[in-house]
Amino acid sequence: MTTIQQPRILGAGVDRVDGPLKVTGQARYPNDVNLPGMAYAAVVRSTIPSGRITRMDTTAAEKSPGVLEVITHENADHLGEAPATFIKNPQPPLQDDAIRFYGQYIAVVVADTQQNATAAAGLIEVEYERHEAILDPHDPRAERIKDPWGEDTAWGDVRTALNRAPVMIDQTYTTSENTNNPLGLFTTLASWDGDTLTLHDSNQWPNMIQQVVAAMFGLPRDAVRVLTPFVGGGFGAGLRCWSHIPLAVMAARHVGRPVKLELTRPEMFTGLGHRTSSINWIRLGATRDGRLTAIEHESLTTLPLDGDEYEPCSSVSTWSYASPNVTARDQQVRLNIPWTNFMRAPGDAQGNFALESAIDELAWEVGLDPLEIRLLNYAEVDPKTGRPWSSNALRRCLEVGAQRFGWSNRNPEIGSMRDGHELVGYGVAGVSFFWYQQPCSAKVIVRGDGSAYVRSAVTDIGTGTYTIMAQLAAGLLGLEVDQVEMQLGDSSMPVGTAAGGSGLTAALGSAVHDACGRLIQKFVDLAGTDPFSPLANVPFEDVAVSEGRLFRKGDPTRGESLARILAVHGLTELSADGNSTPNSPDQLGMTPAGARGARFVEVRVDEDLGRVRVARIVTVNDGGRILNEKLARSQILGGTVGGVGMALFEDTVTDKDTGRIANATFGDYLIPVNADIPDVHVEFVGEPDAFNPIGVKGIGEIGLVGVAPAIANGIFHATGKRIRSLPITMDEVMD
């Protein structure tokens, strides 16, 4: 599309377009919607991790004030199978008496107020037959799944290379369970109108919810409409159709009224999945001067009894460094636990912690600067295929980061940098993030007044999709950002993909790019049919757009506004559909690279207490073309703080005997607060990526990755203690 001018607003730090709605309390999240006649639901959850229900007494609950309905497996609707979307979705709830984990939904109560529903839910008596639960990943009875996704990878001969390697690192790294904990309590408000269903629902993928609910309730897809214009964050929690959704739908059908089901914070811990714990076994072979000869990375992560999950922790080891011999293998183990699920940078966050810690250990082993060893083993091309990357500025991330941080001030000796009672340590980590993109579509419409609107079913989980897509469309159509209205978060709009995997910007952006190109073509064709148009006989290639006008390149006077073209042809609007599908690596002869990054961290360890404080972080990232610097920076900042949480605080604790999550509140599950946050410097480097027409690489997740190993590496520099398990706690540092 050479005719479309280089978009001029791209990259500008435009204020988010949904900002005013959000700061005034006018943005309507699913929780905020109330409908006439609406009733409220409360769930009842199992209090054993394994077994079956032998008796449920709902009499008292049914007689409780305001109660409209109590649904258990004994009177629940029989629902159809939940289809897998990108990944499996939980099968419909309340279909049998089996208990698979502590916290599983076993009943839902509907009442006139939330209080009445909650009070009645507490009156249901349940008796169980208890079975022995499997809760420990090392339990020999647990089902193990090898190579769960058929992605185990090997090249060269790792065994021989490790045997011959003059230097070897052989260590185990573990990470704990984390819980996504978006601030917004996930809510479903279900409302039936005859055989059609409307859901106001918290999720990251409205079309997925639509598809799964339609299948379970035996409805045609277009009989289900899912509205998610705003959602209070997700971090992966909204990428499956969780069981509270069909519960709300079923409840609304039973009582013949709209039903709102808002999860409580403790229910968010069991009902939406969580980041799996991981065990990573890493063996590195290297020459004495630190050149890698072998990487072996194996991982073990957890699964619920009846779900699946994609957490290929070992895969980072197949693309992060150049090594002639690599083996990467993953295994999963099934336990009586709530679902494991995507959480910001699934697999990568854990795998990168292991790999970047091991690389650091190798640096110390061979006496190299930890920064140098990363540059020495740099993957100039995709180490697996030898193909060039679609873009890769990791080297630049490391170099720029080192400079901004002042890495050269580092005294290489352990414990040598002291400030009073505090031992100061510098840590570094590199990040090579995965690439992910799915098909997506959008519609772009220009109205009679020359303004435009863009529609797609995708939702903006807070990252800034509304804003950057308005910027993109404005740039491509030659309009101002405030002339483009965005309509998102409605499953009835053009089919959209998930706001997940850092893949939405490339997917939706490419669809918007396609639609805008087609739309301009339509305008040019239309003008061509008008003999009086200044654009008559001007070929498409020679047309440019700016300030709401089409004109002949090089002669801005020879042109016509979009509004005028519509008026001349008696049209109130003109629209075009756009689609995007990921390019083929084979066809382009390149490997699509996800975002790249480097983290530099200064930690301070109190030598008497073992308290770790992160004093400052420099985070440099290559996200290809950055559409909006202000919003991109905010993504990286938020991710960085998530990384600090993963490193130092976050730990979902499951009681070993009962399978109950013991810390399912904000008081007990620690996420970083304002005062925990160090000085963070964010910078972007790199070039537009060659794999998609708009040159972007998603940056929603990468900010989190690499922070934990950089902190752990810094602690080693400060104290000589190598901590190989997350979160890092004071007792380990003092040990």
Place this chain on the structure above:
Amino acid sequence: MRVNVTVNGAPMTADDVWPGESLLYVLRERLGLPGAKNACEQGECGSCTVYLDGLPVCACLVAAGQAEGREVLTVEGLASGEELDPVQEAFVECGAVQCGFCTPGLIVQAHSLIAGHDGVPADAEIREHLAGNLCRCTGYEKILDAVRLAARRKAGS
């Protein structure tokens, strides 16, 4: 029971309120004011912060009956017409908002800090004042920027 409360300057009445009901529930579910958010319902996140007689409180911890005859100011009441309050403006301008779920509570909390301050509060003071407000998206730094900016503007005007 019946609860009479002045919200954002307008007298309002909620009927059939259960005595254990929170002010947050009454605002959100009975009075049509969902600006204040519920994210924990037990005083641990600050998303529900509103003014009660001029003092910022977690509305989830205030029993509705305690608000009887008193004045409540919510995030919906801060802007005058189309014109945003300087704190709201600064949050948008500094990029202190992502998903926006924590935002109403933070804005009220930040507003109360600046209202009680003549100059620009020190960073430590801002962090302390906002310590009870969790945000899972922004990483806090831009929120600090926003508070500083709003305070500077107020001090300068």
